[in-house]
Amino acid sequence: MKPAFGVLGPLLTPAGTIGATKHRILLASLLMRPGEPVSVEELTGHLWDFNPPEQPRATIQTYVRRLRKALGASVLRTAGRGYLVDVPPESVDAFQFRELVRAATGAQVTLRAELLGEALGLWRGQAFADVPSTPLRETHGVRLAQDRVQALESQFAAGLDLGHDGELVAALRATTAEHPLHEEFWAQLMLALCRGDRQAEALDVFAEASRLLAAELGAKPGPRLRELHQRILTGDTVLAPTAASRPTTVPSQLPLDIPDFVGRAELITEITGLLDAPAPVIISGPPGVGKTALAIRLGHIVRADFPDGQLYANLRGFAASPPATADQVMSQFLRGLGVPQDGIPSDHSALAALYQETLTERRVLLVLDNAASAAQVRDLLPTGARTATMITSRTELPGLPASPRFTLDVLTSAAARDLLVRMLGRAAVDRAENAAAELAELCVYLPLAIRIAAANIADHSAGIAPYVAVLRTENRVDALSVIGDEQAAVEATFDLSYQALGPAAQQLSQC
Structure with missing residues (x-):
């Protein structure tokens, strides 16, 4: 979901640019505590760097009235001895950034790289770029900048683990120029060059970092850079990508999440807890009730639990075009799992055997959307215990074995x-x-x-x-x-x- 408000760059609002400087400072201060009251005293410190006018409360009230005209009266509310901005945290880019970084922690490497890329893509420049408040920048701004550096470091580390060495060199060069005293970025650049068989350039990078650190800090490179430098000089083969770090095929076929999904919270909690069991979860209901949206939302919620991939197919059970056959879907899924086209059998029995064998040791989520009947999905159900399956249909698919079934109703x-x-x-x-x-x-x-x-x-x-x-x-x-x-x-x-x-x-x- 694209955030409605933003502080990771110039101030972003649904109403466009806020012209007055003090109005921007006031709104940015409130956005860093969405849904929570911020006292007049704290706002005064942010607005005037603790050198306020004689009647700061009256002046702040004027600023609030003008902001309400721009954003709507319901967005800014009086709360006790202060004010609050009545928006959910996920509508502010700083909080969405931190949530994506949190979700990336401990995730499978491909998903981690994806989540960190999405998080860093929220940055449009320096935090609070057009909000000239020293206290705001020294508290929230400095912390956000540190979080961004850590996210960048983690993103580059994930890229190196995936073997994307050559693709990272340009970005790492730009990042070392932006953060010349952060030694880990220099180390990552050296490693990327070395893995690309560019050892001479990697040694030049060490020399450049050494000169810069000496000039700026009067210090020598730290242990990490010195060790890496020595290993390059001695031709350490450990620096080459290992088999585990080379790219593997991890399908991510789920459609984009529904940004304005609403309701179904209890149902989501219940179904999420069932996706560890081998029995497929069946979601049925009338047309237009939101079965597909729910399945996709669930898939994105649990995707970190399925590090070997997420497979999705629209079975077209109720569509103008002919329904998808089991053979078509198995072939699609096998290609997604890395099986080359010429290795996929045309014989149904051989195809089904290869399909089950490929899934056996993988922790994969299957989403079979818009099924017409039990017969259409029966051959697609995995026999292994590690793969979870969700099926949506306008019928309850009574021909399938005992499975958790949920009938979706209209919205409240x-x-x-x-x-x-x-x-x-x-x-x-x-x-x-x-x-x-x-x-x-x-x-x-x-x-x-x-x-x-x-x-x-x-x-x-x-x-x-x-x-x-x-x-x-x-x-x-x-x-x-x-x-x-x-x-x-x-x-x-x-x-x-x-x-x-x-x-x-x-x-x-x-x-």
Whole structure:
């Protein structure tokens, strides 16, 4: 989810640039404690470096009123002897950065590199770049800068473990220029060059680091650099990549996580606890209720528990195109697991045997989405105990063996409102509270319908109330579609379920 607010660079807000310097300092101070009160005394210190005007409280009240006009009254609230910014921590880039770094700790190396890359991608420049507050920079700014250096070091270490030596050289050269006194970056640059059979350049890097440290600190290189230098001089073969550090095929086929996913917290907790068992978890429910979104969200939550990869296939059980066959999916998964195309058998029995053998010793997550029947997924279920499986379907797949089954219901009214807030903004929903509630009701609390409605409102800047009037007076099913995308429509989703019925059931559904 892209953060709405940012301090990792110039101040970022949903309302765009905040022009007044003091307003930026005030908002940045509150954003470093989202959802928590910040006292007037602390804000005064950040705003005036502890040299305040005669009536700082009155001045701060003026700043707050102006910020509320820009951001919405519900964002900034009075709280006791101070103020708070009423946003979740994950909406602030600094907290999202730290959460991604935390998730990377202890993760399998490929996932670790991915998470650290995502975390460092949130940085747009120096923290608090346009927020000239010495106390704010000396507390939060310095700590964030240290966290970034540690994340960079961990990201380079993961890249070296994966054997990406040549790809890292340019980035490490830029990083040593940015942080010339951080010896670990020099060591990582030397190692990357040496592994790329560029020993002479690695020795030049040691000489450069030595000159710089002597000039800036009057010190010699530390033990890490000296040891690495000596090992290069003696041609130590340990510096070459080991078999374990060479790239391995670790598939990551999950679609992107749903950034505005809402609700289902208890269900997520329950299903997460079942993914250690060999029995597949089956998530069923009517079209548009959010089965795929839930499975994808779960997959991203537990992905660190499956270091050998995550495999995903849309089985097209209810789709306009023909359903995927077991052979097609097994071939897709085997390619994802590193089996070359010419090594994949065309014979079904041989293919199934290779598929099971390849999965046996791997800790992999399978997500089989949109299954039509038990027969479609039966051959895809792993026989080993280390692989976990999630299946989504519009039916409960009664032909499968005993498995945990969960029938997904529509959203609660609170979750439906939360979804509208995330897609349209809290201010827009607060301004049209009754219309927002009616919109959710007209969409029968189906996530798909609510998403389409919110997308139409956002695309056409129509406002919630006028769009509700259209839904109330016109054909709701026709209105809940996206122009230019016939498949992104409530009608198309339900039509596919109708087409999958037998003739007798189709006739009954028209009664």
